[in-house]
Amino acid sequence: MFVPTVAWRLMREGRFQSWLILAGVTLGVAVVVYITAIVSGLQANIIDKTLSTQAHVTLKPREDVNLRQITVPEGETLLAEVETRTQRENTIGNWQRLKAAADTVPGVAASAALASGPGFVVKGGVRKSVVLMGVELADYQRIVPLESKLRAGRLRLASGDVMIGTELARDLGLKVGDRLRVVTATGSAESYTIAALLDFGLKDLSRRWLLMPLRSAQNQLGYRLDISEIYLRADDLFDAEALAAAAAARTGLDADSWQETNSQLVTALRSQSASSNMIKVFVTLAVALGIASVLVVSVVQKQREIGILRAMGTPGARIRAVFLLQGALYGLAGSLLGSALGAALALGFTRIARNTDGSPLFPVVVTPSLFVVTALIATAVGVLAAWAPARRAARLDPVEAIRG
Amino acid sequence: MADVLTLTGIRKRYGGGKAPLIEVLHGIDLSLAEGEFAALTGPSGSGKSTLLNIMGLLEPPSEGRLVIAGEAAHDLGDDARTRLRNRYLGFIFQFHHLLPAFTALENVLMPVFAGHGRVDAADRTRAAALLERVGLAEHAYKQPVQLSGGQQQRVAIVRALMARPRLVLADEPTGNLDTQTAADVFALMREINREDGTTFLIVTHDARLADSCGRQVRLVDGSLKN
Numbered sequence: 001m002f003v004p005t006v007a008w009r010l011m012r013e014g015r016f017q018s019w020l021i022l023a024g025v026t027l028g029v030a031v032v033v034y035i036t037a038i039v040s041g042l043q044a045n046i047i048d049k050t051l052s053t054q055a056h057v058t059l060k061p062r063e064d065v066n067l068r069q070i071t072v073p074e075g076e077t078l079l080a081e082v083e084t085r086t087q088r089e090n091t092i093g094n095w096q097r098l099k100a101a102a103d104t105v106p107g108v109a110a111s112a113a114l115a116s117g118p119g120f121v122v123k124g125g126v127r128k129s130v131v132l133m134g135v136e137l138a139d140y141q142r143i144v145p146l147e148s149k150l151r152a153g154r155l156r157l158a159s160g161d162v163m164i165g166t167e168l169a170r171d172l173g174l175k176v177g178d179r180l181r182v183v184t185a186t187g188s189a190e191s192y193t194i195a196a197l198l199d200f201g202l203k204d205l206s207r208r209w210l211l212m213p214l215r216s217a218q219n220q221l222g223y224r225l226d227i228s229e230i231y232l233r234a235d236d237l238f239d240a241e242a243l244a245a246a247a248a249a250r251t252g253l254d255a256d257s258w259q260e261t262n263s264q265l266v267t268a269l270r271s272q273s274a275s276s277n278m279i280k281v282f283v284t285l286a287v288a289l290g291i292a293s294v295l296v297v298s299v300v301q302k303q304r305e306i307g308i309l310r311a312m313g314t315p316g317a318r319i320r321a322v323f324l325l326q327g328a329l330y331g332l333a334g335s336l337l338g339s340a341l342g343a344a345l346a347l348g349f350t351r352i353a354r355n356t357d358g359s360p361l362f363p364v365v366v367t368p369s370l371f372v373v374t375a376l377i378a379t380a381v382g383v384l385a386a387w388a389p390a391r392r393a394a395r396l397d398p399v400e401a402i403r404g
Numbered sequence: 405m406a407d408v409l410t411l412t413g414i415r416k417r418y419g420g421g422k423a424p425l426i427e428v429l430h431g432i433d434l435s436l437a438e439g440e441f442a443a444l445t446g447p448s449g450s451g452k453s454t455l456l457n458i459m460g461l462l463e464p465p466s467e468g469r470l471v472i473a474g475e476a477a478h479d480l481g482d483d484a485r486t487r488l489r490n491r492y493l494g495f496i497f498q499f500h501h502l503l504p505a506f507t508a509l510e511n512v513l514m515p516v517f518a519g520h521g522r523v524d525a526a527d528r529t530r531a532a533a534l535l536e537r538v539g540l541a542e543h544a545y546k547q548p549v550q551l552s553g554g555q556q557q558r559v560a561i562v563r564a565l566m567a568r569p570r571l572v573l574a575d576e577p578t579g580n581l582d583t584q585t586a587a588d589v590f591a592l593m594r595e596i597n598r599e600d601g602t603t604f605l606i607v608t609h610d611a612r613l614a615d616s617c618g619r620q621v622r623l624v625d626g627s628l629k630n
């Protein structure tokens with residue numbers, strides 16, 4: 001085959017240049033792969049950590065639920081409009097029906113009812129402010145997995161059980177099996193047995209969260225049979241915003257996606273993505289310019305050979321293909337070496353960057369598709385970079401080339 | 405006998421625009437018959453290379469008609485000219501112009517490889533036979549730099565013959581060889597001309613070599629002199 005043979009021989013002939021540009025492409029690709037692996041690993045890890053204690057979508061009471069519209073029946077005249085005080089309704093009544101309705105929204109994987117509100121834990125004269133979180137344990141675990149958070153005891157919320165955070169336990173010197181007293185603003189006071197100690201991943205949550213049976217929280221917070229929130233889990237967490245809108249429409253409740261709840265985090269992640277994409281684009285441009293300049297030089301250096309080939313009847317298109325193929329080969333070979341190097345660097349990074357307990361700070365994401373996409377892009381960039389030099393080679397005047 | 409090549413009223417001008425317009429060839433009429441062995445002579449700068457390049461379809465004439473093997477070629481596009489060149493013409497240059505990245509055998513194969521994009525076993529056999537004919541059988545797998553000047557030029561000659569051209573155009577093929585080697589190379593071209601009937605047009609400064617050709621064409625200041 002003429003094109004691959006000639007391309008290969010020309011690359012081999014200009015060995016030094018070929019190695020240099022291959023090294024350049026390799027380094028560029030390695031940077032891109034490394035950044036992609038680190039950033040997507042970091043972001044996946046942050047999102048994972050954030051969402052390990054949060055619902056993808058939280059349904060809450062409508063804020064305007066008490067602003068009744070005054071409708072005037074036909075034939076009657078409105079004499080006066082007495083504005084009722086807008087009472088902020090804190091709870092969701094008739095929630096079983098709404099929860100069932102939310103479950104029917106496509107893309108909802110699980111739902112859980114939650115009765116939450118403020119309270120205090122009292123132990124030996126010390127009061128600690130906490131958040132009572134009344135849940136049905138099986139439902140709640142489908143939203144917030146607890147197995148990995150369990151530090152002591154068993155995951156169990158029978159009547160009279162609570163599960164508390166490790167920090168709270170430490171502050172009050174509590175352990176599994178101990179009893180504690182919970183009081184709320186309604187004046188209610190109850191005693192519970194600690195069934196489990198949980199590490200929620202954030203110190204503040206581990207200090208304040210108190211998981212208890214739904215019924216107990218409803219009683220102590222004065223919600224009667226109402227609840228305060230419905231948690232939803234999405235099949236795809238990045239669909240949460242659309243899901244929130246759909247669930248709000250279906251239930252008539254307010255819905256917040258995790259992106260809204262964590263808007264600062266989302267903004268931070270977006271700008272991190274944007275800046276890492278910027279780096280990738282500029283590295284890619286630099287790689288493309290590198291390939292292009294090496295090929296431009298090669299066309300000038302080889303113009304006599306090109307002229308001879310043309311004089312012997314090589315069509316211009318075949319000459320062009322020789323140089324396009326060189327660009328593609330530099331891109332492809334560089335992307336394979338660079339992917340390996342970048343992945344090795346990223347994996348090396350996880351060995352160096354470790355938590356105090358020796359576990360990796362975060363897992364880097366190195367997937368086969370990253371390699372495939374990188375190889376495709378690099379090859380395409382190589383071909384594009386070779387475009388102008390290849391055109392020049394194909395249009396070279398053989399007479400000029402041979403005379404020179 | 406049929407003409408391999410016919411030139412009618414060929415003119416070639418360079419420059420124009422900002423550069424001064426100069427006419428290098430002033431209306432050349434010339435025919436080469438099948439099987440001819442002709443020498444093209446003339447002082448340096450008289451336009452011999454330019455004429456050869458036009459005949460070789462490497463550059464188009466500014467004016468005039470050019471017929472190769474019965475096909476009009478003066479106003480063809482680049483691809484069509486390339487095809488005719490590959491089919492009918494062989495080139496030998498003063499500075500052998502072998503491709504340094506390829507062996508002697510690969511260089512000989514190059515016209516077929518370049519034109520068809522690939523070579524088959526029959527092509528390889530022919531290339532090897534051509535090298536053997538010029539006494540280079542054992543050098544087939546050497547790189548050009550490993551060969552002497554005379555050997556390189558012999559490789560270039562059989563390369564020009566590889567694709568069985570009707571006409572071989574040689575621009576000072578012996579210009580940078582010593583007298584004895586030049587005579588040998590010339591004799592080789594003459595032998596190929598006799599045995600295969602390939603037409604040759606050879607530019608040379610050497611009067612003795614020119615005298616040994618069947619025909620002499622003399623170019624002075626861009627015009628033919630008889």
Ligand SMILES: Nc1ncnc2c1ncn2[C@@H]1O[C@H](COP(=O)(O)OP(=O)(O)O)[C@@H](O)[C@H]1O
Pocket residue numbers: 418419428446447448449450451452453454455
């Ligand atoms: N591309 C060109 N542009 C301008 N002048 C040229 C060009 N090519 C050749 N010439 C001129 O044409 C004349 C003939 O050149 P050439 O054909 O090389 O002569 P020869 O081969 O007989 O020595 C010379 O004066 C040369 O300077």
Ligand SMILES: [Mg+2]
Pocket residue numbers: 452453454
């Ligand atoms: Mg000349």
